[in-house]
Amino acid sequence: MLMKAPQTAIRAVVLMFCVFLLPAMGTGADKPCYMCHKSKIVGTYVHAPVADKDCVACHKSGGNAHQKNKELNGVKKPGAALCYDCHDPLNEQKSVHGPIKNNDCSGCHAPHVSPYKKLLRAAPADFCFTCHERQKFTWPAPHEPVGAGRCTDCHVPHQSTVANLIKPTKELICYECHDSGISKGKSVHVPVFDKDCSGCHNVHGSDHKKLLKASPTELCFLCHDKKNYQKPSTHEPVIAGRCSDCHLPHQSDTRSLLKFKTKPMCLECHDPKIAQGVSVHMPVRACECDVCHDVHGADTGKLLKMPYAMVPEAPYTDTAYALCVSCHDKAAYTQEENYTDTRFRDGKTNLHALHVKGANVTCRMCHNPHASPQAKLFPESVIGKDNMPIMLNFTPDIRGGSCKMTCHSAKTYKH
Ligand code: HEC
Ligand code: HEC
Ligand code: HEC
Ligand code: HEC
Ligand code: HEC
Ligand code: HEC
Ligand code: HEC
Ligand code: HEC
Ligand code: HEC
Ligand code: HEC
Ligand code: HEC
Ligand code: HEC
Ligand code: HEC
Ligand code: HEC
Structure with missing residues (x-):
């Protein structure tokens, strides 16, 4: 607030000055300042004390004497201190x-x-x-x-x-002109929640569109470590830095800033046929693609969270078959005798173990991990070890089944 009170007093003094002293002038003894310094009071916008011709509110008094005594030319106080005589201090905030x-x-x-x-x-x-x-x-x-x-x-x-x-402002300066909805949603990006818009935007201008601080493919790596997105098996849109294929930058109504509401969002880009067929693997049916895949990238091929033998033949080890035996009992594939908890057996012979442990035949040769047009996730064809396609024809039966394929003629098992 301005100190208005002294002003009235000042005006009175100036008035007295004009009435009593002005007529006495001409001797040059104590002419009012503005008589000689006219330019100081002429302008479109005039400072109130100047308009009031209260020169000495700021200047050391001295009249004509100041022409001889330069000491008296100055103002009463240096810098802002002079202004703070009448104006509130302007140097107290953050x-x-x-x-x-x-x-x-x-x-x-x-x-x-x-x-x-x-x-x-x-x-x-x-x-x-x-x-x-x-x-x-x-x-x-x-x-x-x-x-x-x-x-x-x-x-x-x-x-x-x-x-x-x-x-x-009440909330954030940006929201004076932009919709504050960008900071509301089921998941809000931490920098947006923290009102750190400058984490991604150059607020004045930028060489990139949408005032972005970096190109769209580099932007996210300003804060997220690029190394985490460079796994031996990396998802193609991640390799390309197209994080925005799946994520929104500010907020989302879905978890993890995801763009997609559908579950599984994977089928926004991948052919839904991957999850359809006569038999569909339970986790796939449950739309849980991520129990087996890491969406950004993984150490194992095909974005797999755990190792999986992606070849026709591989000796059984817990590591090499880790993915499938993380949910299925490994004894089914290794215990050749006296294992009855599988339907793939002939009498007492566990045909699963016979093939897998006994003959190094991988799960992949008989099962599709997602879905298939035959029962029990049986694929219609697979590529064999000599790189030739093998046709598979699986016919389930109530107490057994039969398999016809290029590698052996129809064989039937019963349990
Ligand atoms: C009779 C005329 C006259 C009067 C009255 C007068 N001055 Fe001056 N003033 C001058 C002259 C002449 C100079 C010297 C100009 C120069 O050096 O270029 C001067 C110089 C100044 C300067 C220094 C200018 C500079 O460039 O450094 C200030 C400040 C000043 N006067 C303020 C005042 C104030 C305040 C008053 C009233 C209290 C006042 N003067 C009254 C004539 C006058
Ligand atoms: C609000 C305070 C204030 C008032 C009122 C004021 N002055 Fe000044 N004046 C200043 C300041 C600040 C300077 C710059 C002084 C400096 O830099 O040392 C100045 C400088 C001057 C100068 C020197 C030339 C220049 O422009 O630098 C003259 C002449 C002058 N004033 C005349 C006047 C006259 C005549 C009046 C009354 C009509 C007046 N002033 C009223 C603050 C004021
Ligand atoms: C960086 C430039 C700048 C500096 C330095 C500055 N001002 Fe201002 N001041 C402005 C601007 C711009 C405005 C006009 C604001 C507006 O129109 O809303 C202003 C307005 C004012 C007003 C009018 C009040 C109002 O809100 O309209 C006063 C009084 C004022 N300044 C005093 C000061 C004082 C005292 C100082 C030194 C302590 C100072 N200013 C330093 C730029 C500055
Ligand atoms: C002697 C008291 C006094 C001093 C010293 C003073 N001012 Fe002022 N100033 C005023 C008054 C009175 C007003 C008019 C306030 C109003 O209109 O609300 C004013 C208004 C202003 C304005 C607004 C002008 C407008 O057009 O609205 C600015 C800017 C300003 N002063 C800056 C300064 C600066 C900078 C200084 C220091 C160099 C200063 N004042 C020193 C009394 C003073
Ligand atoms: C009289 C010179 C001057 C003018 C005019 C001026 N500035 Fe400044 N400004 C400065 C200085 C000096 C700094 C401090 C620079 C630094 O710290 O590197 C600064 C810093 C700033 C900052 C940074 C403040 C901070 O907290 O770091 C902003 C924002 C700014 N100015 C905006 C403006 C705007 C907007 C205007 C016009 C309304 C303006 N300035 C006019 C001299 C000025
Ligand atoms: C005074 C109003 C105003 C304020 C405050 C404001 N903006 Fe804007 N902004 C605009 C206008 C106008 C546009 C251009 C029209 C549009 O796209 O809505 C714009 C556009 C943008 C764009 C898109 C640019 C483009 O090239 O399409 C971004 C990003 C943006 N603003 C961010 C911000 C951020 C961050 C803040 C807070 C620091 C902010 N704005 C504060 C008025 C404002
Ligand atoms: C993590 C990075 C990031 C942060 C933090 C961020 N933005 Fe953005 N913003 C973006 C991206 C990326 C776009 C471009 C989206 C697009 O092209 O569809 C964008 C676009 C915008 C637009 C333009 C919208 C349009 O559709 O044209 C505005 C406005 C905006 N942001 C405001 C803000 C505000 C305000 C904040 C702070 C509360 C903020 N942003 C924080 C990344 C961010
Ligand atoms: C849309 C709002 C907005 C407008 C308009 C705006 N600024 Fe800023 N400015 C900001 C924000 C927000 C920051 C803090 C920037 C940051 O955190 O990087 C800032 C920071 C600054 C800074 C200090 C940091 C720096 O970048 O040097 C200066 C100086 C500055 N602005 C000057 C200006 C000038 C001059 C203008 C007009 C040409 C202007 N600003 C217009 C929002 C704005
Ligand atoms: C300014 C720094 C910054 C930038 C730039 C940034 N982020 Fe973030 N992001 C964070 C922080 C901080 C977190 C919270 C801590 C964490 O999870 O790492 C986060 C978390 C996330 C999350 C997890 C959200 C949740 O709800 O679990 C996603 C997804 C994300 N960011 C995506 C992105 C994308 C996509 C981009 C590029 C458009 C991006 N981020 C750019 C700072 C940033
Ligand atoms: C193909 C879609 C897709 C792409 C492309 C993608 N993400 Fe994600 N991201 C997801 C999904 C789905 C989740 C949720 C994972 C979960 O909740 O288990 C997620 C989660 C996250 C998280 C939080 C959890 C975590 O893993 O740390 C961050 C941070 C993240 N993403 C950043 C990024 C960045 C940075 C990029 C670009 C380099 C990117 N994402 C590209 C789909 C994607
Ligand atoms: C934004 C589009 C998009 C989304 C969403 C998406 N993908 Fe992909 N994905 C691709 C593209 C493009 C490729 C590379 C071409 C191809 O193999 O179809 C790919 C390839 C793959 C591959 C093969 C990787 C390899 O090394 O050959 C797997 C596995 C995969 N995606 C799984 C998923 C899963 C699981 C999800 C959901 C969590 C998902 N994708 C969501 C676009 C997407
Ligand atoms: C039970 C584990 C598991 C689940 C659940 C799963 N996948 Fe896979 N996925 C795999 C395995 C194993 C492979 C590698 C198949 C091969 O090449 O032998 C694979 C490969 C892929 C490929 C690459 C296909 C190709 O031909 O290269 C895509 C794309 C893919 N999966 C998408 C999905 C989607 C989408 C979902 C959810 C609907 C999903 N996966 C669920 C295990 C799984
Ligand atoms: C996340 C757990 C999980 C993983 C990993 C997993 N499965 Fe399954 N699988 C299930 C569940 C649950 C069922 C349904 C219950 C059952 O039959 O045991 C199932 C059933 C099956 C079936 C019988 C399908 C039918 O139509 O009856 C086959 C064949 C199968 N899985 C093969 C595999 C193969 C091969 C792998 C490795 C690629 C694998 N599973 C990895 C959970 C998993
Ligand atoms: C030589 C072909 C073959 C191989 C190799 C094979 N399976 Fe099977 N699997 C079958 C047949 C045939 C059935 C159907 C048995 C029935 O229902 O009559 C079956 C059924 C299953 C079932 C349903 C439950 C059960 O045991 O009856 C699961 C789970 C399964 N297999 C997992 C696997 C896993 C995991 C691997 C690799 C470790 C694997 N299979 C390797 C042929 C094979």
Whole structure:
């Protein structure tokens, strides 16, 4: 608040000065200052004490004497201290503008008169650029208010309770013009929640579209470690840095900022036929693609979370068959005798173990991991060890079944 009270007193003094002292002038003894310094009071916008011809509110008094005694030319107090005689201090908040920290009001304001409002030293369009390099705020596609030179849409000139001299607002300066819905949703990105818009946007302008700080394919790696997205088996859209194929940048109504509401979102890009057939694997039917796959990448081929023998033949080890035996009992494939907890047996012979442990035949030769047009996830054909396709024809029976394939003629088992 301004101290208005002294002003009335000042006006009275000035009035007395005019009535009693002016007529006595001409001797040159104590002419009022403005008689000799006329330019100081002529202008479109005149500072109130100047308009009041109260020169000595700021200047050391001295009349003509000052022409001889340069000491008396100065103002009463240096820098901002003079202004703070009548104006509230402007250097008390969290963020204080550089010149004000240096107690320099005069870089921006003329003390007496100015052709510009608020006694500013330059026209609004050029004002900030008297000190800030215009080049730094010039972009081919600037943020609209910046391009229009409306710096004060977002900044205050003196001080602010918000860092960077940002105009204090109820929520966030950006939401004065943009929908605050970007920070509401089931999952909100941490930097958005933290109001760190500058984590991704250059607020004044950028060489990238949407004011982004980096190209869309590099943006996410400003904060997320690229190494985590460079596994031996990496999902193609991840390799290409197209995180936004699956994620939204601000918020989402689905978990993990996902773009897709459907479950499984995998089928947004992959042929849904992968999960359809006469037999469908239970986890696939349950839409749980991620029990077997790591969506970004994995150490094992085909984005698999655990090793899986992707060849026609491989000796059984717990490691090599880890994926399937993480849910299925490994004894079914290794215990050749006296194992009855599988339907693939002939009498007492466990045909599963006979093939897998006994003959190194991998699960892949008889089962598809997702779905298939035959029962028991049997594929119609597989590629054999000599690189030739093998046709499979599996016929289930109530107590057994029969298998016809290129490698052996129809064989039947019973249990
Ligand atoms: C009789 C005329 C006259 C009066 C009255 C007068 N001045 Fe001056 N003032 C001058 C002259 C002449 C100079 C010297 C100009 C120069 O050095 O270029 C000067 C110089 C100044 C300067 C220094 C200018 C500079 O460029 O450094 C200030 C400040 C100043 N006067 C303030 C005042 C104030 C305040 C008053 C009233 C209390 C006042 N003057 C009254 C004539 C006057
Ligand atoms: C609000 C305070 C204030 C008032 C009121 C004021 N001045 Fe000043 N004046 C200043 C400041 C600040 C300077 C710059 C002094 C400095 O840099 O040392 C200045 C400088 C001057 C100068 C020197 C030339 C220049 O422009 O730098 C003159 C002459 C002058 N004032 C005349 C006047 C006259 C005449 C009045 C009354 C009509 C007046 N001033 C009223 C603050 C004031
Ligand atoms: C002697 C008291 C006094 C001093 C000292 C003083 N001012 Fe003022 N200033 C006023 C008054 C009175 C007003 C008019 C306030 C109003 O209109 O609400 C004013 C208004 C202003 C305005 C607004 C002008 C407008 O057009 O609205 C600015 C800017 C300003 N002062 C800057 C300064 C600066 C910079 C200094 C220091 C160099 C300073 N003042 C020193 C009394 C003073
Ligand atoms: C970086 C430039 C800058 C500096 C430095 C600066 N001001 Fe200002 N000031 C402005 C601008 C711009 C406005 C006009 C704001 C507006 O129109 O909303 C203003 C307005 C004012 C006003 C009018 C009040 C109002 O809100 O309209 C006063 C009084 C004022 N300044 C005093 C000061 C004082 C005292 C200092 C030194 C402590 C100072 N200013 C330093 C830029 C500055
Ligand atoms: C009189 C010179 C001057 C003018 C005019 C000026 N500035 Fe500044 N500004 C500075 C200085 C000096 C700094 C401090 C620079 C630094 O710390 O590197 C600064 C810093 C800033 C900062 C950073 C504040 C912070 O907290 O880090 C912002 C924002 C800013 N200015 C905006 C503006 C805007 C907007 C305008 C126009 C309304 C403007 N400036 C006009 C001199 C000026
Ligand atoms: C849309 C709001 C907005 C507008 C308009 C705007 N700024 Fe800023 N400015 C900001 C934000 C937000 C920051 C903090 C930036 C950050 O965190 O990187 C900032 C920071 C700054 C800084 C300090 C950091 C830096 O980048 O140097 C300066 C100086 C600055 N702005 C000057 C200006 C000037 C000059 C203009 C007008 C040409 C302007 N601003 C227009 C929002 C804006
Ligand atoms: C004074 C109003 C205003 C404020 C405050 C503001 N903006 Fe904007 N912004 C606009 C306008 C106008 C556009 C261009 C029209 C549009 O796309 O909506 C825009 C566009 C954008 C764009 C898209 C740019 C493009 O090239 O399509 C982004 C990103 C953006 N603003 C981010 C921000 C951020 C971050 C903040 C807070 C620091 C912010 N804005 C504050 C007015 C504002
Ligand atoms: C993690 C990075 C990131 C953060 C943090 C971020 N944004 Fe964005 N923002 C983006 C991306 C990427 C786009 C471009 C989206 C597109 O092209 O569809 C964008 C676009 C925008 C747009 C333009 C919308 C449109 O459809 O054109 C606005 C406005 C915007 N952001 C505002 C903000 C605000 C405000 C904040 C802070 C609350 C913020 N952003 C934080 C990454 C981010
Ligand atoms: C400014 C830093 C920053 C940038 C840039 C950034 N993020 Fe984030 N992100 C974070 C932080 C912090 C977290 C929370 C901690 C964590 O999970 O690492 C997070 C978490 C996430 C999450 C997990 C959200 C959840 O609800 O579990 C996803 C998904 C994500 N970010 C995707 C992205 C994408 C896609 C991009 C590029 C468009 C991106 N991030 C760019 C900082 C950032
Ligand atoms: C093919 C779709 C897809 C792509 C492309 C994708 N993500 Fe994800 N992301 C997901 C899914 C699905 C989840 C949820 C995983 C979960 O909840 O188990 C997720 C989770 C996340 C998480 C949080 C959990 C975690 O794993 O840390 C972050 C962070 C993340 N993604 C960042 C990224 C980044 C960065 C990129 C680009 C390099 C990216 N994502 C590309 C689908 C994708
Ligand atoms: C945004 C589109 C998209 C989404 C969503 C998507 N993928 Fe992919 N995926 C691709 C593309 C493109 C390829 C490479 C071409 C191909 O093999 O079809 C690929 C390849 C794969 C591969 C083969 C990897 C290899 O090394 O050969 C697997 C496995 C895979 N995706 C699983 C998934 C799973 C699981 C999900 C859901 C969590 C998913 N994908 C979601 C686009 C997507
Ligand atoms: C039980 C584990 C498991 C589940 C659940 C699973 N997959 Fe797979 N997926 C695999 C295995 C194993 C492979 C490697 C098959 C091969 O090449 O032998 C694979 C391969 C793939 C491939 C690459 C196909 C190719 O021909 O290269 C895609 C795409 C894929 N899966 C998508 C999905 C989708 C989408 C889901 C969910 C609907 C899903 N997977 C669920 C185990 C699984
Ligand atoms: C996440 C757990 C899980 C993993 C990993 C898993 N399965 Fe399954 N599988 C199941 C469940 C649950 C069933 C249904 C109950 C049952 O028959 O045991 C099933 C059933 C089957 C069936 C019988 C299908 C039918 O139509 O009756 C076959 C064949 C099969 N799985 C093969 C595999 C193969 C091969 C692997 C390795 C690629 C594998 N499974 C990995 C959970 C899993
Ligand atoms: C030589 C072909 C063959 C191989 C190799 C094979 N299976 Fe099977 N599997 C079958 C047949 C045939 C059935 C159907 C038995 C029935 O229902 O009559 C079956 C059934 C299953 C079932 C249903 C439950 C059961 O045991 O009856 C699961 C689970 C299964 N297999 C998992 C696997 C896993 C895991 C592997 C690799 C470790 C594997 N299979 C290797 C032929 C094979």
